[in-house]
Amino acid sequence: MKSHFSVRRRLLVLTGLVLTGFVSSAFSQTVAKPATASAPVTAAAVKPVRIGFSIAQTGFMAEAAVSQINAYELWKDQVNARGGLMVEGKRRKVEFVKYDDQSKPEQSVRVYEKLINDDKVDLLFAPFGTQFHMAVAPVFEKYKFPVVGNTAASVVLKQVKPGYIWFATSAMPDRMMVDLVAFMKQNGVKSAAIISNVLPFTKELRNFLEPELKKAGITVTVSSEYPPDIKDMTPLLSKVKKAKPDAILVLSYPMESVMYSRQARELGVNAPFHFLSLGPSDAFYGKAVGKSGNGLITMGHWSPRADWKGSQAFLDDYRAKFKDSPDYLNSALSWMSAQIMEQAVAKAGLDRQKIKEVIAKDTFDTINGPVRFEGVQNVTTPVAFLQLQANGLQLVWPSSIATAQFQPKLNWDK
Amino acid sequence: MELIETLLSGQLLFATLVTGAMYALVAVGLNLVYGTMRLLNVAHGDTLILGAFTSFLLIESLHLSPFVAAPLAALLGATFGYALYRGVFRGLLTRLGGQTVALESNSLLLFFGLSIVLQNILALQFSPATQSVQALDFIWHWGEVSMTGNRLWALGCASLVCAVIALVLKFSAHGLALRALIEHRDAAQVVGADIDRLQAASFIVGYGTAALAGALVATLEPFSPFSGFPFTIAAFIVVILGGLGRISAGIGCAFLLAAIETYGVALTSTNLRSVLLYGVFVAALVLFPRGLWARKAAK
Numbered sequence: 001m002k003s004h005f006s007v008r009r010r011l012l013v014l015t016g017l018v019l020t021g022f023v024s025s026a027f028s029q030t031v032a033k034p035a036t037a038s039a040p041v042t043a044a045a046v047k048p049v050r051i052g053f054s055i056a057q058t059g060f061m062a063e064a065a066v067s068q069i070n071a072y073e074l075w076k077d078q079v080n081a082r083g084g085l086m087v088e089g090k091r092r093k094v095e096f097v098k099y100d101d102q103s104k105p106e107q108s109v110r111v112y113e114k115l116i117n118d119d120k121v122d123l124l125f126a127p128f129g130t131q132f133h134m135a136v137a138p139v140f141e142k143y144k145f146p147v148v149g150n151t152a153a154s155v156v157l158k159q160v161k162p163g164y165i166w167f168a169t170s171a172m173p174d175r176m177m178v179d180l181v182a183f184m185k186q187n188g189v190k191s192a193a194i195i196s197n198v199l200p201f202t203k204e205l206r207n208f209l210e211p212e213l214k215k216a217g218i219t220v221t222v223s224s225e226y227p228p229d230i231k232d233m234t235p236l237l238s239k240v241k242k243a244k245p246d247a248i249l250v251l252s253y254p255m256e257s258v259m260y261s262r263q264a265r266e267l268g269v270n271a272p273f274h275f276l277s278l279g280p281s282d283a284f285y286g287k288a289v290g291k292s293g294n295g296l297i298t299m300g301h302w303s304p305r306a307d308w309k310g311s312q313a314f315l316d317d318y319r320a321k322f323k324d325s326p327d328y329l330n331s332a333l334s335w336m337s338a339q340i341m342e343q344a345v346a347k348a349g350l351d352r353q354k355i356k357e358v359i360a361k362d363t364f365d366t367i368n369g370p371v372r373f374e375g376v377q378n379v380t381t382p383v384a385f386l387q388l389q390a391n392g393l394q395l396v397w398p399s400s401i402a403t404a405q406f407q408p409k410l411n412w413d414k
Numbered sequence: 415m416e417l418i419e420t421l422l423s424g425q426l427l428f429a430t431l432v433t434g435a436m437y438a439l440v441a442v443g444l445n446l447v448y449g450t451m452r453l454l455n456v457a458h459g460d461t462l463i464l465g466a467f468t469s470f471l472l473i474e475s476l477h478l479s480p481f482v483a484a485p486l487a488a489l490l491g492a493t494f495g496y497a498l499y500r501g502v503f504r505g506l507l508t509r510l511g512g513q514t515v516a517l518e519s520n521s522l523l524l525f526f527g528l529s530i531v532l533q534n535i536l537a538l539q540f541s542p543a544t545q546s547v548q549a550l551d552f553i554w555h556w557g558e559v560s561m562t563g564n565r566l567w568a569l570g571c572a573s574l575v576c577a578v579i580a581l582v583l584k585f586s587a588h589g590l591a592l593r594a595l596i597e598h599r600d601a602a603q604v605v606g607a608d609i610d611r612l613q614a615a616s617f618i619v620g621y622g623t624a625a626l627a628g629a630l631v632a633t634l635e636p637f638s639p640f641s642g643f644p645f646t647i648a649a650f651i652v653v654i655l656g657g658l659g660r661i662s663a664g665i666g667c668a669f670l671l672a673a674i675e676t677y678g679v680a681l682t683s684t685n686l687r688s689v690l691l692y693g694v695f696v697a698a699l700v701l702f703p704r705g706l707w708a709r710k711a712a713k
Contacts, residue, residue: 058534062542063638198685226684229644234429235420235680258546258636266553266562267425288546288636 049085049350051076052097052115053125054132059103064254065128067282067327068151071334072096072125074321079342086346097121105135112139122350126337128330130154130201133165140164146356148340149376150333154204162375166359168336170301170381171329173201177208179383180249180275181216183297183397187406189246189273193222195236196251205251205277221245228253233260237269247273254279258288265292265412272408273297280388281328293388295409300386302332302368303395303403311367328386328393336366369401420680424559432565434672435572436634438665439627440645441652442576443620449596449659450616451507452514453521457529458649459642460536461621465491465628466545466637467536473547473632480549480564484571484629491625492618498528499617507613529642536639546636564633571630575623580662592616596659651695657704 053072056065076094084091097119101108108127115121116139124140126133126149133152137160140147149157149167155174157167184192192213196206206225213220221243224236240248248271250260257279264270279285280298304311314335318326326332341355343364348354363372363380372380387396387406394404420426444458455461465487472483502524510517550563583589594602595612603609627645631637652671656664671691678690 057542058537058640060640062537062640063544066541066543224684227687230684230687232429232433232676232679233684234426235676236684238423238425238680255544255636262551262562262634265551266560266565268560284544284546284636288548290548290551292551 046084046090046092048093048095049087049123049345050095050097050119050121051123051125052112052119052121054099054101054108054111054115054127054136056103056128056132057100061103061129064282064330067330068128068334069098070318070322071326071331072338074318075335075338077321078317085342088349101127101132105131108132109135109139112136116143116145123341123345125341126150126152126334130157133157133167134160137161137165144356145352146344146359148337148359150337151330154201157376160376162360164356165376166373166378167376168333168340168371168378168381169329170378170383171299172377172383173204174208175383176299177205177212179397180209180385181212181218183385183406184218184247184273185216187273187408189218191219191221191243191245192247192249192273193240193243193245193271194220194249194251195222195224195226195240197228197253197256198225199228199253202251202253202277209249209251218247226256228256230256230259233263234267237264237267241267241269245271247271247275249275251277252279254282254285257285261285261289261293261296261412268412270409270411272410274409275385278329281386281393282330283325283327286325286388291390292412294390295388295407297385297387297396297406298393300328300332300393300395301381301384301401302328303386303393305369305395305401305403308367308369309365314367325392332368336368336371339366340364340371417681421677423680424557426676426680428559428561428565428569430669430672430676431573432569433676434669435569435576436627436630437648437652437672438576438668439572439623439630441649441656441664441668442579442661443623443627444646444649445653445656445659445661445664446592446616447620448653449661450592451503451521451613452517453503453525454518455525455620456522456646457525457532457642458624459644459646460529460532461491461494461624461642462628462631462645463536463637463639463642464494464532465625466632467540467628467639468625469629469632470545470547473549480547480567480629480633484626487629488622488626491628492622494625495617495619495621496614498621499614503617504610504613533639533642540639542639544636544638544641545632547632549633568630568634572627575626576665579619579623580665583661588612588615651691655695655698 055069056062076096079085080093084093097115099111101111112124115124124145124147126147127136128151130152133149134156141161141164144164146164149165150169152167153169153171153173155172194206194209196202222240222245224239226233226236248269252260257276260276274295275297277299280293280296281300285293304315315326318331340359344355344358348358360373363370368381370380371378382398382401384395384401385397386393389404389407395402396404396406440462444455447453447455468487468490469483472478472486473480506520510520550567552563554561554563554566583593591602591607592612592615594605594607595609652664652668655671656667674690674694675687679687
C-alpha cells in the first residue's frame with residue numbers, strides 16, 4: 001500500500017538524518033580525541049606526563065579559543081623538544097588529553113571530572129573563557145587538583161575560594177577602568193563618548209568606568225549600548241561624530257570590533273584617545289582592519305620586552321609555527337599559565353598538595369615578567385594597555401613597563 | 415529638528431540601501447527554493463558561509479580581485495546546489511512532490527543535517543577561527559555621505575542580481591513557468607511546465623545567490639564556519655514577511671526591514687534593534703498572515 005511504503009521511506013530518511021547528525025558530531029569529536037603518544041618511547045620505561053584540559057573546539061567560543069589551544073600546543077612542542085617536562089630530576093615527555101567542551105560550561109565540568117576520575121591525568125590545564133573557569137573551579141576544589149587559570153577576567157573571580165585555582169591575568173575590570181581614566185586624564189581628555197556591548201564582560205567594564213569618569217570630571221557626551229548581534233552602527237556612529245569628544249571608548253567584544261572599525265573609518269569618526277576593549281590584541285583584527293587601526297588602545301598586559309625572558313622568542317616561535325601572530329592577551333596568558341605549572345612541577349614533582357603550595361607562595365619567571373599570587377589573584381603584573389602602532393602592538397601604560405610612547409590617533413588612514 | 419534631520423540623512427539612506435540589498439540577496443535564494451518546492455532550507459546561511467570561505471580562499475591565496483571572486487563563488491554555489499538537487503532532492507521530490515507537509519518535515523531534517531555537516535567540514539578545513547577579507551577599502555565621498563568601496567560593491571552587485579532575477583521572473587517565459595510552479599504545482603504540471611528543469615533551476619539560482627551573498631559578506635564583516643545561522647534567520651524573516659514564494663515582494667520587504675532597522679534604531683536606541691525587527695515581524699504576521707503583499711486566494 002502506498003502509505004505503508006512512504007512510512008518506511010520516511011523512517012529510512014529519519015535514520016539517515018540521525019546518522020548524519022551523529023557522524024558530524026563524531027567528526028568534531030575526532031578532532032578532540034585524546035592525543036596518542038606522538039613522541040617515540042625512549043629506552044627506559046619513562047612514562048609520559050599526561051596533561052588534560054577541555055577547550056571549545058566547536059560552538060560560539062571556538063574561534064576565540066584557537067589562540068589558547070595554539071599556545072598550549074606550542075608549549076608542548078618546545079617542552080618535548082627539550083626532552084620533556086622536568087619531574088623529580090628526570091625529563092618526561094608531555095602528552096595532552098583534550099576534549100571538546102562545545103562552548104558549554106556544563107560540558108567542561110563533565111570533561112574535567114572525566115579527566116580526573118577516568119583518564120587519571122597527571123596535571124590539568126585551564127579551559128578558555130571566564131564562564132568556564134568559574135564553572136570548573138569547584139571541581140578543582142573538590143578533587144584538590146591545582147590548576148593555573150588564564151583566560152578569565154572578571155571581578156567575580158575574586159569570589160572564588162582560594163585554594164586550587166589561580167588567575168594569571170591583571171586585566172581585572174575594576175582596576176583597569178581606574179587606570180584607563182588616569183591614562184585619559186594624563187592626556188588631557190575632558191569629554192568622552194562611551195558605546196558598549198550589552199554582554200557581561202563589557203557591561204562589567206561600563207559599570208566600573210562610569211563612576212570613575214564622573215570622579216575625574218570627564219563629561220560623557222554620548223553613552224549608548226548595542227546588542228551583540230548588531231549589524232550596522234551607522235546611527236550610533238553618527239551621534240558620536242556630532243559630539244566630537246576627546247575620547248571614544250568602545251567597550252566591544254572581538255566579534256564586532258572589526259565592524260566598528262570599518263564603519264567608524266567610513267564615517268570618519270575618530271578622537272585622539274580611541275579605546276577598543278577587545279579585538280585589536282588578536283591577529284585576525286590586524287588582518288581585517290590593517291593599518292587603519294593604528295592608534296587604537298586596547299586591553300593587554302603583554303608585549304615582547306627585553307627584560308622578560310622568552311617574550312620575543314615566544315612571539316617569533318608562534319608566528320613561525322602558526323603563520324599568524326598570537327593573541328597578545330589570550331595566547332600570552334595561556335603560555336604564562338603553562339610556564340608557571342612547568343616551574344611548579346620542576347620544584348614539587350607531581351604531588352598535588354606540594355604543587356599547590358608552590359604555586360600559592362612562589363614567584364614565577366614568565367614571558368610577562370615575574371608572577372606571584374595572593375589568594376587567587378596575580379599581584380605582580382600591573383594593569384596595562386596596548387596600542388596598535390606601525391611596528392605592532394606596544395605597551396603604552398604604565399610607564400614602568402611601557403615599550404613605546406602613547407601616540408594620539410589622528411585619523412583612520414595611517 | 416532632529417527627526418527630520420535623521421530622516422533626511424544621506425548616510426543613513428546609504429546604510430539602509432546596503433543592508434536592504436544584502437537582505438534581499440540572501441532571501442531571494444531561500445524564497446525560490448521554498449516557493450517552488452516547499453523545501454525548508456535551514457542550511458541557507460551555511461551555504462552563504464561556504465561562499466564566503468570560497469571568496470576568502472580566492473582573494474587571499476590566489477590574489478584574485480573581489481570582482482572575479484564573487485562570480486566564481488556564485489558558480490561554485492550553483493554547482494553545489496545542482497549536485498544536491500540531482501543527488502538528494504530530485505528523488506525525494508518525485509516521491510513526495512505535492513505532499514507539502516511530508517516534504518517540509520523531511521526536508522527540514524535533511525537540511526539541518528546538511529547544515530551541521532557543512533559547518534564542521536568548514537571548521538575542520540579552515541579552523542573555527544574568524545576570518546576576514548580586506549578588499550576595496552577606499553572611501554568615496556559624495557556630498558556629506560561617505561561610502562566604503564566594499565559596501566558600494568555589495569550594494570551594486572546585490573541590487574543588480576536581485577533586479578535581474580525579478581525581471582526574468584516577470585518578463586521571460588521561463589520566469590512565467592517558475593511563477594506557475596510556485597503558485598500551483600499540479601496545474602503547472604498539467605499545462606506542461608518542465609518541473610524537473612524548473613526545480614533544478616531553483617536550486618542552482620538559490621544556492622548560487624546564497625554563495626554570492628557570502629562572497630560579498632566576506633569583504634564586509636568577519637565570518638566563521640559557525641556564523642551562518644543569523645543569515646538563515648534574516649532570510650526567513652524576509653521570506654515570510656513578503657509571502658512565501660513571492661520573490662519581488664520579498665525583495666521589497668528586505669528594503670523595508672532595512673529601513674525599519676536603520677531609521678528605527680537612529681530614532682530610538684540601538685538596544686531596540688531586535689525589538690523593532692521582530693516586533694514588526696510578529697505584527698505583520700498577525701495582521702497579514704499570508705505576507706504583506708499576498709493576493710487574495712483565487713476562488
